[in-house]
Amino acid sequence: AHPVYGAVVRVGISVLHERALARSRAQVIEAVGGRRREDTLLVASWRLLSGGGSAELLLAGAIAGLARHDHSLAERLARAAIDEGGGFEAKFLAAEAAHFLGRPDQAEHELAALAAETTSDAERARVALVRFDNAYFLHGRAEFELLEDAAEAITDPTWRDQVLSKRSYARSLDSGPRGAVEAASTLLESSPSRRLTAAHVAVAYSLLRLGRLDDAVQLLSPSSDIAAIPATDEPWLPWSAFRVRALALVYAGSFAEAEELLNRAYDQVDQPAAEARADVAGALALLHLEQGRVQSALRRANESYTLYQQLGRRLFARLSYGAATQALALAGQATRAAETLSALDSLELPITVLYET
Numbered sequence: 001a002h003p004v005y006g007a008v009v010r011v012g013i014s015v016l017h018e019r020a021l022a023r024s025r026a027q028v029i030e031a032v033g034g035r036r037r038e039d040t041l042l043v044a045s046w047r048l049l050s051g052g053g054s055a056e057l058l059l060a061g062a063i064a065g066l067a068r069h070d071h072s073l074a075e076r077l078a079r080a081a082i083d084e085g086g087g088f089e090a091k092f093l094a095a096e097a098a099h100f101l102g103r104p105d106q107a108e109h110e111l112a113a114l115a116a117e118t119t120s121d122a123e124r125a126r127v128a129l130v131r132f133d134n135a136y137f138l139h140g141r142a143e144f145e146l147l148e149d150a151a152e153a154i155t156d157p158t159w160r161d162q163v164l165s166k167r168s169y170a171r172s173l174d175s176g177p178r179g180a181v182e183a184a185s186t187l188l189e190s191s192p193s194r195r196l197t198a199a200h201v202a203v204a205y206s207l208l209r210l211g212r213l214d215d216a217v218q219l220l221s222p223s224s225d226i227a228a229i230p231a232t233d234e235p236w237l238p239w240s241a242f243r244v245r246a247l248a249l250v251y252a253g254s255f256a257e258a259e260e261l262l263n264r265a266y267d268q269v270d271q272p273a274a275e276a277r278a279d280v281a282g283a284l285a286l287l288h289l290e291q292g293r294v295q296s297a298l299r300r301a302n303e304s305y306t307l308y309q310q311l312g313r314r315l316f317a318r319l320s321y322g323a324a325t326q327a328l329a330l331a332g333q334a335t336r337a338a339e340t341l342s343a344l345d346s347l348e349l350p351i352t353v354l355y356e357t
Contacts, residue, residue, distance in 0.1 A: 018049065019049055019050045019051070020050070022045075022046035022047075022049040022050040023046070023050035023051075023052065025042075025046055026042075026043045026046040026047050026050065026052075026053075029042065029043050030043060038064075040057070040060045040061055040064050041061050041064040041065060041068070041073075043057065043061070044057050044058055044060060044061020044062070044064070044077055045061065045073065045077070047061075048061070048076060048077055048080050053080065053084070054084060055081045055084035055085050055086040055087075055090065058077050058078070058080045058081035058084060058086065058090075059077075059078070059081040059086050059089055059090050059093070061074075061077040062074045062075075062077035062078040062081060062090070062093045062094075062097075063093065065077055066093065066096070066097065067232075067233035068233070068271060069271045069273045069274040069275070070271075070273070071097045071100040071101050071273070072097075072101065074093065074097045075093075075094055075097035075098060075101065078090050078091075078093040078094035078097060079094050081093075082094060088114065088117060088118070088119075088123060091110065091114050091117075092111075092114060092123075092126060092127065092130075094110065095107050095110035095111045095114060095130070096130055098110065099130060099133070099134045099312055100311055100312055101312075102138075102310065102311075102312050104134050104135070104138050104139075104312060107130075107134050108131060108134055108135070111127055111130060111131045111134070112131070114127055115127050115128070115131070121153075121154045121155060121156035121159045121160075122156070122159055124150050124153055124154055124159075125150060125154055125156075125159040125160075125162055125163050127150075128146050128147055128149070128150035128163060129147075129162065129163065129166055131143070131146050132146050132147055132166060132170075134312070136170055136315065137312060137313045137314065137315045137316065138312045138313070138314050138315070139314070139349075140314075140315050140349045140350040140352075141350075142170050142171075144167055144170070144171075147163050147164070147166060147167045148167070150163050151163045151164055151167075158195065161195075161197060162195075162197060162198075164199075165197035165198045165199035165200070166197075166198045168183065168184040168198070168199040168202060169184075169198035169199055169201060169202040171183060172184055172199075172202035172203070172206060172354065173202075173352045173353070173354050173355070174352070174353055174354075175353055175354070176209075176353055176354065177205075177206035177207070177208075177209035177210050177354060178206070178210060180202055180203065180206040180354065181203055181206045181207060181210065184199045184202055184203045184206075196220070196237060196238065196241055197237070198237060198240075200219055200220060200241065201220070201237065201240045201241050201244060203216075203219060204216040204217075204219045204220050204241070204244045205244050205247075205354075206354070207219065208244065208247060208248055208251055209354070211251075213248045213251055213252050216244060216245075216248050217245055217248050220241045220244060220245055228261070229242065229261070229264060229265045229268060230242055230276070232268060232269050232270075232271065232274065232276065234276070236275050236276075236279075239275065239276040239279045239280075240279060242265065242279070242280075243279045243280070243282070243283045246258055246261055246262050246265075246280075246283045246287075247283060247286065249261065250283070250286060250287050250290055255287065255290065255291055258287050259284075259287060259291075262280055262283055262284050262287060263284075265280045266280045266281065266284065272307075273307070273310070273311070275307075275308075275311050275313065277303075277307060278303075278304045278305075278307040278308045278311065278313070278316070278320075279304075281300045281301075281303045281304040281307070281320075282300070282301065282304035282305075282308075282316075282319060282320045282323070284296075284297075284300040285297045285298075285300040285301035285304060285320060285323040285324070285327070286319070286323055288300060288327075289323055289326055289327060289330075292330075294327040294328075294330045294331045295327070295331070297323055297324075297326075297327040298324055298327040298328060298331070300323075301320045301321070301323040301324035301327060302320075302324055304317070304320035304323075305317035305320035305321050305324065308320065309347075314347050314349060315349060315352070317344075317347070318344065318349060318352060318355055319355060321340060321341070321343065321344040322344075322355070324340050325337045325340045325341050325344075328340060
C-alpha cells in the first residue's frame with residue numbers, strides 16, 4: 001500500500017522469483033483475454049522480464065509505451081521485438097525511442113540503415129521525417145536533402161505532402177512571418193488532403209505574428225471534429241497546433257479563456273515526460289508574462305525548456321528560455337536573466353529569424 005513497503009518487498013525477491021511472478025501474472029491476464037492498452041503494456045513488460053513474449057505482443061507494448069511517453073521502456077520492448085523477428089516496425093520504434101532519449105548519433109545510425117530496408121511510401125516518409133527531426137530539433141541542422149530525396153521517391157500524395165510540409169515548416173523559421181506565410185501558402189493550396197500538417201502550424205504561427213488571429217485559428221481547424229484539447233498520446237503536430245490556438249487567445253487579450261484552456265490541458269497531460277507538457281508549459285509561461293505573473297511565468301518556462309532538452313527538442317526551447325529571461329528581468333533579477341541568456345547561447349542553436357525579436 002505504501003511505496004516504501006513495496007520497495008522493501010522487491011529487495012527481498014530473487015531474480016528467479018521475480019521472473020516466475022512476472023510469468024504467472026502475464027499468463028493470468030492472457031487467459032482472460034485482456035485487450036486494454038494498459039493490459040498490453042503490463043503483459044508485454046512482464047514477458048520482457050520472464051520471456052515467452054511474441055514479436056507482436058512486444059511490439060504492441062512498445063507502441064503503448066510510446067503513447068505513455070515512457071521512451072525507455074518502449075525502447076527495451078522494441079529491441080526485444082527485434083530479437084523475435086519484429087521487422088521494420090520494431091527497428092523504427094527502437095530508433096525513434098533512442099532519438100527521444102537524447103542519443104541522436106545512435107538514432108541516426110539505425111535510421112540510416114533502416115532507410116535501405118523501406119518497402120513502402122509510408123516507411124520511407126516515416127524514416128525520413130524522424131531522421132530530419134533528429135538533426136533539426138536537437139542541433140538546428142536542417143538536412144533538407146533527406147526530405148527532398150524522400151519526396152522524390154514517394155508517390156503517395158498524402159505522405160509526400162507530410163514530407164514537403166515538414167520542409168516548409170523548417171524553412172519558415174529562417175524568414176520573417178510574412179515570408180513564411182507567402183512561402184508555405186502555395187504548398188497548402190496545392191495540398192491533396194485537408195489533414196493537419198507542419199506547414200499549417202508554421203503558417204498559423206506566422207499569421208499570429210502578423211496580427212491575423214482569426215485567420216490563424218481558421219487555418220488550424222480544417223474540420224469540425226478536431227478536439228479542443230488533443231489526446232495525451234497524440235504526437236507533436238496536434239499539440240503544436242493547440243499551442244498556436246492558445247497563443248491566439250493570449251495575443252487577442254482573452255487571458256481568462258486562454259488560462260482555462262491551458263490549465264485543463266496541463267492537468268490532462270499528467271505524464272511529466274510528454275512533449276505536450278513542454279508545449280503547454282511554454283504557452284502558460286507566455287500567458288503569465290502577459291498577466292504580469294512573473295514567478296509563475298518563470299516556473300513554467302523553466303519546466304518547458306528543461307523538458308524540451310531532455311526530449312531532444314532543443315530548438316523548441318528557445319522561446320521558453322526567452323520567457324524565463326524576460327520573467328527574471330521583470331522581477332529585477334538582472335544577473336540571473338543574463339545567465340539564462342548565456343545558457344541559451346551555450347546550446348549553439350542557429351539563428352531563427354522568426355523568433356529573434
